[in-house]
Amino acid sequence: MTSDHPRPPPRRSLFGALGPNELKGLFWQVLVVGIAVAVIVFLWSNTVTNLSARRITTGFAFLGREAGMPIADSLLAYNPRDSYLWAFVVGVANTLRVAVIGIVLATILGTLIGISRLSANWLLSRLAAVYVEVLRDIPLLLQLLFWYVLMQALPAARAAWRPVEGVFLSNRGLILPAIPVGSPQLWVLGTAVLGSVAFYAIRRRLLAQQMRDGRPRPAWPFALGLIVALPAAVSLLLGVSWTIEWPQLRGFNFVCGLTLAPEYFALLIALVTYTSAFIAEIVRSGIQSVPRGQWDAASALGLRRSFMLRQIILPQALRVIVPPMTSQYLNLTKNSSLAVAIGYQDVVSIANTTLNQTGQAIEAITLIMAVFLTISLGISFFMNWYNARIALAER
Amino acid sequence: MSAIADIPDVPRAARRPQIGNPVLRWLRSNLFSSIPNGILTVVLLAVLTKGVISFVQWGIANAVWLTPANDSGACKAVRGLGACWAIIPEKYRFILFGTYPFDEQWRPGLSVLLFIALYFLSTRRALWRRELGYIWVGALALISVLMWGGVFGLSFVSQDRWGGLPVTLILATSGLAFGFPLGILVALGRRSKLPAIRSVSVLYVELIRGVPLVSLLFMASVMFPLFMPAGFNIDKLLRAQIAIILFAGAYLAEVIRGGLQAVPRGQYEAADALGLSYWRKHRLVVLPQAIRHVIPPLVNTFIAFFKDTSLVLIIGIFDLLTTAKTAIIDPAWQQFSVEVYIFVAAIYFVFCFAMSRYSRSLEATRAR
DSSP, rough: OOTOOOOOOOOSSSTTTTOHHHHHHHHHHHHHEEEHHHHHHHEEEEHHHHHHHTOOSSEEEEESOOOOOSSSSSSOOOOOEEEHHHHHHHHHHHHHHHHHHHHHHHHHHHHHHHHHOSSHHHHHHHHHHHHHHHTTTSSSHHHHHHHHHHHHHHHOOOOOOOSTTTTTEETEEEEEOOOOOOHHHHHHHHHHHHHHHHHHHHHHHHHHHHHHHHOOOOOHHIIIIIIHHHHHHHHOOOOOOOOBOOOOEEEEEEESEEEEHHHHHHHHHHHHHHHHHHHHHHHHHHHHHHHHHHHHHHHHHHHHHHHHHIIIIIHHHHHHHHHHHHHHHHHHHHHHHGGGGTTOHHHHHHHHHHHHHHHOHHHHHHHHHHHHHHHHHHHHHHHHHHHHHHOOOOO | OOOHHHTHHHHHHHOOOOOOHHHHHHHHHTSSHHHHHHHHHHHHHHHHHHHHHHHHHHITTTTOOOSTTTTHHHHHHTTTOOOOHHHHHHHHHHHTTTSSSSGGGGHHHHHHHHHHHHHHOOOOOOGGGGHHHHHHHHHHHHHHHHOOOSSOOOOOGGGGGOBBHHHHHHHHHHHHHHHHHHHHHHHHHHSSHHHHHHHHHHHHHHHHSSSSSHHHHHIIIHHHHSSOOTOOOOOOHHHHHHHHHHHHHHHHHHHHHHHHHHSSSHHHHHHHHHHHOOOOEEEEEEEHHHHHHHHHHHHHHHHHHHHHHGGGGGOOBBBHHHHHHHHHTTTGGGGGHHHHHHHHHHHHHHHHHHHHHHHHHHHHHHHO
């Protein structure tokens, strides 16, 4: 507007300054917050009355009491005399065990299927499309029950299937050969991790140098030295033994080896196959989002196909892939709570048992929410960091 | 079609003269374009053939299709070799309609047909008018009359006898019908300039989306009675329905928010310039465009929802999956759960596949 209509100076009094719009806004805010607060107060007062009528004291004091519930399959040492708090921790560990391994496997399988959908081989791409369509359109819970029924229909331990020597599949679950890991082995693994970190740092410097003068510097000798040779040397020096424990049938069950209980195995298969169908679609659309010109330009430079995919296409596709992938990882983690339907004791299942035993409904549900919100925030945080790292570096 | 599939082959395919039998040409370019590709094709064909043959042997050749009533002897004889499809004619009434009175089961059956007709009408672009709303209200009223009865000479059936497919459809449809307006309100709230309204909306969406549906359902089944004044209680199905509506509202709100963000600023400003009020601006100008933008992701959310209603199994509500699971508790038929699960999976698949096809066709029309 023109300058000969100076604005009136802003008034600073509390209500006088508010025009009709601000008043309306204030009214709506007070209304919505008022309703929200009224609902919460109503529910809260009812709950307190109801709980005192049932002689349940609110608060988290019950966590110190003896849990008394059996947990069949757990990573951490547990017996029913432990406290509710420890039972919860065991449940969280079980949830993380299925979620972390599930995320890794689903990513690998989903990427393979997503790439297969784009294959030049008609048969492969059709089969991948059928896989995606069938798994996406059937409820996960139904698939989970289906896998669990199949697990239970497997032969007994004595007649277990042996797809590969040393691997047994029976109604006791999947039994794999294992390497017992104690503190000497952990030292060696620790060196390997340190070596990988060092290698990563060196590789970054090499790449930075290549960026400056354009001369490629091979990084593989460092990888060989730091990740393979160094741990091997430590292992030899300390005289660490790496014997493989082969599972053996004793009586009606197996001894030695690594056992994946049928509940865990069914849950893992269901989560991995179901999520991989969604991941495959994300990977496919990510790769398709890379403009045709990028492919043409890369082939014009005479790059090998694998190099082209790795260095030109994937870095661009990842920018489209990572954000929806984050929500798939969150979904997989939340879906792991379906474990309760087949009796795998994840955190939801243990919270539910606690709730039935103690009546501490609010506390149990609060704990579930706290655990899942923490995991969700953790995954989002990591994926946002990764996303920022691979984001387009614009000038 | 696909990026990897055609791009590297373009120069070679262009050089190759287009002669010979078109079928052979197709085979060569799509299945045997290179030696590794040819090997892959052969291996896949071998695996596929083996799979199909063993499925046909199990599912068709050795299968038992019919047995005398409640006699699973014939099925037990072929156990492990052939499927027992006979369990489906034996149990389908229970799987589809649960414990609804047997002689009255035409009522839930008709309700299912009404639901399907309603979905079909809603997909017709020509019908996306105000009248569709009336059709929905009318059809839902008719379905309630059919399911509950108690009027027009229909006997009353209380909802704890309801079960099977109609319950799944009711949970999904009312979840969406009520969740959708809730989602719109919350999406508007999240974009509102008023800080209190915005934070209430953000809190709601993030809390609901942060936790698994299972825990919401537990809350509905266990904590709801605690929340209410003593003596006041509502039925379990309705409690689960409320949890599903709240869940749907949060997820739909996020999809709709995406649509609202896609509406150009000029549209808001133009509506303001016309002097429209907040609600009229959104109802007449912004929302129609916003929702049109997000129809494909909305349909995907609907599919996810439809599948998620099966989670009510965990709190013991008789939806389609629960009736299926209950049907095989019968000791005579216990061993044939795989067949029942395949049957139910097929029902879910038909609904979800139809929706996903529809979503794809919408995307295709939009891309044009």
